[in-house]
Amino acid sequence: xxxxxxxxxxxxxxFPAASLPKELIGGIDRGAHVxxxxxxQVEPLPSLVSLIGSGEGCHGSAEETVAFIRRLRDxxxxxxxx
Numbered sequence: 001x002x003x004x005x006x007x008x009x010x011x012x013x014x015f016p017a018a019s020l021p022k023e024l025i026g027g028i029d030r031g032a033h034v035x036x037x038x039x040x041q042v043e044p045l046p047s048l049v050s051l052i053g054s055g056e057g058c059h060g061s062a063e064e065t066v067a068f069i070r071r072l073r074d075x076x077x078x079x080x081x082x
Contacts, residue, residue: 008040
């Protein structure tokens with residue numbers, strides 16, 4: 001039996017079908033040999049927005065948000081001039 005393995009997937013070549021659990025064998029001849037692949041289900045990573053929110057309203061109105069960004073930009077520009 002040849003075996004290949006990775007972190008989330010395990011493949012066994014030339015596996016005797018007779019050794020499969022009855023829920024997996026289905027219509028496969030019990031005398032056959034099969035390839036068995038088992039893969040771990042991986043949950044997708046949450047989005048950044050779902051972790052910290054959309055940020056909407058965190059600086060008040062749109063005008064306040066723009067003013068905040070301008071202050072950050074001005075601060076950055078003044079540090080770059082040094």
